[in-house]
Amino acid sequence: MKAFEFYAPTDHIFGEGVVDQIGERLAAAGWKKALIVYGQGSVVKSGLLDKVKGKLDAAGVAYVDLGGVRPNPEVGLVREGIEKVRAEGCDCILAVGGGSAIDCAKAIGFGVPYEGDVWDFFCGKAKITDCLPIAVVLTIPATGSEASGSCVISNDEVKAKNGAAGDIFRPKLAFLDPTLTFTLPPYQTAAGATDIISHVCERFFSGVGEVPISDLISTGIVRTVIDATPIVLEEPENYDARANIVWAGTLAHNDISGCGRSMNPAARAGGWESHALEHAISAYEPEITHGAGLAVVMPAWMRYVWREDPQRFLLFGYEVFGIEPLEEGDEGYESEEQAIEWAVEATIDELAAFFQEIGMPATLGDFGITAENLDEICDIVADAKGEEFGGFKKLNRADVKAIFESCL
Amino acid sequence: MKAFEFYAPTDHIFGEGVVDQIGERLAAAGWKKALIVYGQGSVVKSGLLDKVKGKLDAAGVAYVDLGGVRPNPEVGLVREGIEKVRAEGCDCILAVGGGSAIDCAKAIGFGVPYEGDVWDFFCGKAKITDCLPIAVVLTIPATGSEASGSCVISNDEVKAKNGAAGDIFRPKLAFLDPTLTFTLPPYQTAAGATDIISHVCERFFSGVGEVPISDLISTGIVRTVIDATPIVLEEPENYDARANIVWAGTLAHNDISGCGRSMNPAARAGGWESHALEHAISAYEPEITHGAGLAVVMPAWMRYVWREDPQRFLLFGYEVFGIEPLEEGDEGYESEEQAIEWAVEATIDELAAFFQEIGMPATLGDFGITAENLDEICDIVADAKGEEFGGFKKLNRADVKAIFESCL
Numbered sequence: 001m002k003a004f005e006f007y008a009p010t011d012h013i014f015g016e017g018v019v020d021q022i023g024e025r026l027a028a029a030g031w032k033k034a035l036i037v038y039g040q041g042s043v044v045k046s047g048l049l050d051k052v053k054g055k056l057d058a059a060g061v062a063y064v065d066l067g068g069v070r071p072n073p074e075v076g077l078v079r080e081g082i083e084k085v086r087a088e089g090c091d092c093i094l095a096v097g098g099g100s101a102i103d104c105a106k107a108i109g110f111g112v113p114y115e116g117d118v119w120d121f122f123c124g125k126a127k128i129t130d131c132l133p134i135a136v137v138l139t140i141p142a143t144g145s146e147a148s149g150s151c152v153i154s155n156d157e158v159k160a161k162n163g164a165a166g167d168i169f170r171p172k173l174a175f176l177d178p179t180l181t182f183t184l185p186p187y188q189t190a191a192g193a194t195d196i197i198s199h200v201c202e203r204f205f206s207g208v209g210e211v212p213i214s215d216l217i218s219t220g221i222v223r224t225v226i227d228a229t230p231i232v233l234e235e236p237e238n239y240d241a242r243a244n245i246v247w248a249g250t251l252a253h254n255d256i257s258g259c260g261r262s263m264n265p266a267a268r269a270g271g272w273e274s275h276a277l278e279h280a281i282s283a284y285e286p287e288i289t290h291g292a293g294l295a296v297v298m299p300a301w302m303r304y305v306w307r308e309d310p311q312r313f314l315l316f317g318y319e320v321f322g323i324e325p326l327e328e329g330d331e332g333y334e335s336e337e338q339a340i341e342w343a344v345e346a347t348i349d350e351l352a353a354f355f356q357e358i359g360m361p362a363t364l365g366d367f368g369i370t371a372e373n374l375d376e377i378c379d380i381v382a383d384a385k386g387e388e389f390g391g392f393k394k395l396n397r398a399d400v401k402a403i404f405e406s407c408l
Numbered sequence: 409m410k411a412f413e414f415y416a417p418t419d420h421i422f423g424e425g426v427v428d429q430i431g432e433r434l435a436a437a438g439w440k441k442a443l444i445v446y447g448q449g450s451v452v453k454s455g456l457l458d459k460v461k462g463k464l465d466a467a468g469v470a471y472v473d474l475g476g477v478r479p480n481p482e483v484g485l486v487r488e489g490i491e492k493v494r495a496e497g498c499d500c501i502l503a504v505g506g507g508s509a510i511d512c513a514k515a516i517g518f519g520v521p522y523e524g525d526v527w528d529f530f531c532g533k534a535k536i537t538d539c540l541p542i543a544v545v546l547t548i549p550a551t552g553s554e555a556s557g558s559c560v561i562s563n564d565e566v567k568a569k570n571g572a573a574g575d576i577f578r579p580k581l582a583f584l585d586p587t588l589t590f591t592l593p594p595y596q597t598a599a600g601a602t603d604i605i606s607h608v609c610e611r612f613f614s615g616v617g618e619v620p621i622s623d624l625i626s627t628g629i630v631r632t633v634i635d636a637t638p639i640v641l642e643e644p645e646n647y648d649a650r651a652n653i654v655w656a657g658t659l660a661h662n663d664i665s666g667c668g669r670s671m672n673p674a675a676r677a678g679g680w681e682s683h684a685l686e687h688a689i690s691a692y693e694p695e696i697t698h699g700a701g702l703a704v705v706m707p708a709w710m711r712y713v714w715r716e717d718p719q720r721f722l723l724f725g726y727e728v729f730g731i732e733p734l735e736e737g738d739e740g741y742e743s744e745e746q747a748i749e750w751a752v753e754a755t756i757d758e759l760a761a762f763f764q765e766i767g768m769p770a771t772l773g774d775f776g777i778t779a780e781n782l783d784e785i786c787d788i789v790a791d792a793k794g795e796e797f798g799g800f801k802k803l804n805r806a807d808v809k810a811i812f813e814s815c816l
Contacts, residue, residue: 001586001651003423008416014667015411178409212635213652213659216628224621243409244621247667251621256664259422259655 144253552661679799
């Protein structure tokens, strides 16, 4: 078990109707004027935005709007938000939506007290040391951004989708009402579930051996999502299943599942290989939903790397799917090596099959990406991650290309 | 899944040697003078206290001492600590030790800003609204007090051992170094493991049905402790096993395992029946180690109440011990009722056997408590909990007496 620091000071307010508390809670925190950040209008159509504003009005908390955040939020809108906060004198940022709105809100939050350009934080030029307080009303369980110290922003000009990390911009308040996810379309629901599972897997397959306490928390989160997702696809208004997914999504990325796995106590556990691969394909093609991209690249990455530490995959397969390797004397048993390979491949097959069952794509071709596009996508990976990256197995450009080729 | 609020803003600094950071961390938090609270001298003998003081000296953080906290800390020493903080102008409390030192530190922390007597908070006369910041160097994984919003204090004069709850007094900083637990004697190690398991069980058997995400986190914590404890009893310096127990102990009581189980979002999940029973016996006989008392009363409570919701016990038995009820056609199967009873009893037997294997007592007689003492102990329960209490099954005085009688 490696040394770690775990500091997740988000106040999670969970349950049906918790948005009713938003005015009083922001006022109690002493915040006077919020920049409300939201996406492409679903929170307008649903009436949620008006409801939030009504509660702020009633509590005497002022606000201004910044709508139009797109999936894979772009740094241009972040810059606009920063100017707006400065011009309007906001003292907090309130995201209403999913990971895109939240990440945009975070980047505005730490961009405001910084004199330079906010992209500096995403390309290693500056370190985040201050941030306005962030509050979140979550509508999409997926990115875990509602309680994480992660923020991912795209820059179309340089075709990049990069992340920043820090406990300092974890949201102070997260309002988690499962009923707000009832209207989430099946594709977004499934992409969210995939993203949640990936956040656990990136940490679980981190290149550090067993950490029983974190291993069992991790596989518990994955099992919960695998059990609950088909239920909500059948019954979108199943409160308990939606609630389990929402909470699993928060815990999958608030670092609790990675404790003891990081080589560097100040850094997040894991090599985040699947995320690096996915960020490149959705930087190349910004219309790709992050979770859908992950459903394609994560099993391919797993098939490419599992031999580095088969035991990790055997544990995952056993705890999540009940898969056990054949033993000597079992029908079909040939050798220990074959038994392990069979069990690991069966585990990855089960995971990939689950993604397809819930409606996720299986190949890069499903996004219109062909062999001709791969060099450019590999360039994006190299720009973001350097010549070599990865925790479970170091990946160079040839490895990255081989993984992408395996999912054409 | 019930509504809940989860706010656990402790900064956990985990790993070998983390105490080296204590001076710089307290200084960085802006704290100038600490009251150091510790127990019966083991941290003096081990040199830990001197080490902590050396680090505070180096960082320019002043301090004064309050030693001598006993197991089941008494309100008299809390009052003394409050006076000392006021006289010395301390701005934070630093506990060095286990749950007794930490709970004493917490009670001092919220006693200082209150004008009345601190016992008021433990008998329902006052509500905690303010607290000095608390930091902890943990030496005993057991109570989870290093990150919990719980504080239990005894009052010998009125023969009571009562609790207070609130996020406001959760420690700000917790230094968790597994090597500090290497020298913990077997009995304390085992009592700590029992306490950790009980914190999960009190929430798991809370009278609310399935919450898959929290259920699997709960059983994962219990499995971790059941696997790791025999290892550390054999090899007291097994770092990984000690580390897993330390982190399990923190997570068992920081409320993460109870999310979605409480009927009241502001209150801790569970009826805390076993704790109420144990608090009475260790209020009656303050030499009883809390975990040892729990090892006796918890299985007895389980046998008395399981019929209220057998499914909870079947899930626990399956996830923790791999126990499944017999099915029709299996050898020995008589009826569904018998199959369930067999599986539940086997689960409780396994848990009780585990406690005994690690050296915990099995009967009240092991503490010298006899049938003649039970009325007085039942009085203590009634004083603390009223005529009836419990989440899983309501317990009145006759129930309480029957449970105690079953473990004579």
